[in-house]
Amino acid sequence: MFDFPQADVKTRLLNAILIPLTRLPGFRKKMFSNMKYHMIERFGPVLRDAKSS
Amino acid sequence: MNADDENSMKCVILNGSPKGDVSVTMQYIAYIRKKFPEHTYEILNVAHEIKTIEKDTAAWNRILEIIRSADLVLWAFPLYYLLVCAQYKRFIELVFERNAQDAFTGTYAAGLSTSIHFFDQTAHAYIHAVSDDLGMNYLGFYSAEMGDLLKEEERTRLEKFTRFLITAVEDTIPVQREIPPLVRSSLVYAPGLPGKPVSFGTKKVVILTDDDGSSPSLAAMTDRLTRTISGSAELINLHDVNIRGGCLGCCQCGYDNTCVYTDGYIEFFKTRLVPADIIILAGLVHDRYLSSAWKQFFDRSFFKGHTPGLEGKQLGFAIAGPLSQIACLKEALVAWADNGGCHAQLVTDEVPDSAKLDALLDTLTLRLVRDAEAGYIPPRTFYAVGSHKIFRDSIYGGMRMAFQADYRYYQEHGCSISRRLT
Numbered sequence: 001m002f003d004f005p006q007a008d009v010k011t012r013l014l015n016a017i018l019i020p021l022t023r024l025p026g027f028r029k030k031m032f033s034n035m036k037y038h039m040i041e042r043f044g045p046v047l048r049d050a051k052s053s
Numbered sequence: 054m055n056a057d058d059e060n061s062m063k064c065v066i067l068n069g070s071p072k073g074d075v076s077v078t079m080q081y082i083a084y085i086r087k088k089f090p091e092h093t094y095e096i097l098n099v100a101h102e103i104k105t106i107e108k109d110t111a112a113w114n115r116i117l118e119i120i121r122s123a124d125l126v127l128w129a130f131p132l133y134y135l136l137v138c139a140q141y142k143r144f145i146e147l148v149f150e151r152n153a154q155d156a157f158t159g160t161y162a163a164g165l166s167t168s169i170h171f172f173d174q175t176a177h178a179y180i181h182a183v184s185d186d187l188g189m190n191y192l193g194f195y196s197a198e199m200g201d202l203l204k205e206e207e208r209t210r211l212e213k214f215t216r217f218l219i220t221a222v223e224d225t226i227p228v229q230r231e232i233p234p235l236v237r238s239s240l241v242y243a244p245g246l247p248g249k250p251v252s253f254g255t256k257k258v259v260i261l262t263d264d265d266g267s268s269p270s271l272a273a274m275t276d277r278l279t280r281t282i283s284g285s286a287e288l289i290n291l292h293d294v295n296i297r298g299g300c301l302g303c304c305q306c307g308y309d310n311t312c313v314y315t316d317g318y319i320e321f322f323k324t325r326l327v328p329a330d331i332i333i334l335a336g337l338v339h340d341r342y343l344s345s346a347w348k349q350f351f352d353r354s355f356f357k358g359h360t361p362g363l364e365g366k367q368l369g370f371a372i373a374g375p376l377s378q379i380a381c382l383k384e385a386l387v388a389w390a391d392n393g394g395c396h397a398q399l400v401t402d403e404v405p406d407s408a409k410l411d412a413l414l415d416t417l418t419l420r421l422v423r424d425a426e427a428g429y430i431p432p433r434t435f436y437a438v439g440s441h442k443i444f445r446d447s448i449y450g451g452m453r454m455a456f457q458a459d460y461r462y463y464q465e466h467g468c469s470i471s472r473r474l475t
C-alpha cells in the first residue's frame with residue numbers, strides 16, 4: 001500500500017511498450033474504442049480459476 | 054429466505070455502472086457468485102438501462118418485483134465524482150418520486166464499490182443514508198480499489214465481507230438506523246426589495262441552476278442573486294443545455310479529452326463556464342444530494358480527466374434544502390471545489406426568515422466579487438492535497454495508458470513523478 005508507483009515494474013514496462021504504439025492511429029483507435037473491455041480483461045484468469053469456498 | 058432452497062439467500066444486485074455488464078464492479082460480483090454458488094443472484098442494470106426504466110412502466114414494475122423478492126439488496130456501483138453516477142442517482146430519485154419505497158423497506162442492504170478511493174467515503178455515506186431513508190437494514194459497505202481483485206489478500210477480504218453479509222441475513226440480525234431522517238425547513242422564501250446592486254465590474258458571472266419549477270425557494274434565491282448583480286450575469290438553466298445523457302464511462306476521452314458525445318455539453322463548458330470569473334451553482338436537495346441533472350453536469354466534466362477544468366474561479370453554492378443535515382453532500386461540494394483549485398462559499402435556505410436569506414445572498418454576491426477582484430483562492434486542504442497524490446500515482450502507473458492527456462498535463466504542470474525522476 002505504501003509502495004511508490006515506480007516500484008511496479010510490470011506496469012512501467014507495459015506503459016513503455018503500449019503508449020508509443022498508441023501514436024499509430026489504427027492501434028490507438030482500436031485500443032481506445034474498446035477501453036471498457038480492456039479494463040476488465042485482466043480479471044479473466046482470476047474469475048476462471050475461482051473455486052467455491 | 055426468499056430463494057427456493059431454504060438455505061439459499063436471494064441477492065439482488067443493483068448495478069450502478071453505466072457500462073452494464075462490461076463493468077469492473079460486476080467482475081467483483083462475478084467473483085462473489087463463483088465463491089458462493091449456493092445462493093441466487095439477480096443483477097439489475099439500472100444505471101445502464103435508466104432511459105428505458107424512466108419511460109417503460111412494465112420494466113419499472115418488473116424491477117420492483119425483483120427487489121421485493123430479495124433477501125439482500127447490494128448497491129454495487131463505481132464511484133463517479135465523489136458519488137454514484139447520474140444514471141444511478143436518477144434511479145434512486147425515481148424510487149422516491151414514484152413512492153416505491155415499500156419495495157425496499159425491511160430488506161437487508163449493503164454497498165460495494167470500485168474506484169481509486171477518491172471520495173469513496175462520501176459515496177458510501179450517500180448510499181447508507183438512502184438505504185436508511187428507504188427503511189432498509191443497512192449492513193455496511195465494501196470499497197474496493199479497481200484492481201484489488203487481482204490480489205489474493207484482497208480477494209480473501211472480499212470473501213470475508215460476503216460471508217458476513219450472508220450470515221447477517223441468515224441470522225436476521227437487528228440493525229439500527231444510524232442516519233436520522235431529514236427535517237425540511239418550513240420557510241417559503243419570499244425575497245424583500247433588492248438591496249443596492251453589487252457591481253461586478255469586468256468580472257464575468259454565470260448563474261447555473263437546475264430549477265424545474267418544483268421549488269419556489271430555489272427560484273426565488275436565483276431571482277434574488279440575479280437582481281443583486283448589476284451588469285451582466287448570465288443565467289443558465291441546465292435543462293436548457295443540450296446534454297444528451299450521462300457519462301458512459303467509456304474513457305475514450307482519456308487520450309486527448311475528446312468526448313464520444315457530440316451534444317452541446319463541451320461547447321457549453323468551454324465557451325460559457327471556462328471564461329467566467331464567478332460561477333454560482335443553484336440547486337435543490339433531492340434525496341441526499343442535488344438532482345441527477347446536477348450530477349450529470351459533474352459527471353460529464355470527466356472529459357477533462359483528472360485535471361482541473363475551472364481552476365481559479367470563485368464558486369458560490371446557493372442550495373435550497375437541508376444541506377446542513379447532509380454532511381456527505383457538503384463535503385462533496387467543498388471537496389470538488391478545493392480539488393479543482395476554486396474557492397467555494399455556500400448559502401442555504403435553512404434560516405429563520407426571508408430577511409435573513411436576503412442578507413446572506415446579498416453578502417454572498419459581495420464576497421464573490423471581492424474575492425474575484427483580489428484573486429483570492431484559499432490554500433488547498435487535505436481534500437485537494439491528498440487527492441492530487443492519488444491522481445499523480447495512478448496517472449504515473451496503472452492509469453497512464455488510458456489517461457494520456459492527464460499524463461501530459463501533469464508533466465507540463467510539474468506534478469508528474471517521472472518528470473522529477475528524469
Ligand SMILES: Cc1cc2nc3c(=O)[nH]c(=O)nc-3n(C[C@H](O)[C@H](O)[C@H](O)COP(=O)(O)O)c2cc1C
Binds near residue numbers: 070078302
Ligand atoms: C466519470 C467518472 C468519474 C469517476 N469518478 C471517480 C471518483 O470520484 N472517485 C474514484 O475513486 N473513482 C472515480 N472514477 C473511477 C471509477 O470509479 C472506476 O474506474 C470504477 O472501477 C469503474 O467501474 P465500472 O467499470 O464498474 O463502471 C470515475 C470514473 C468515471 C468514468
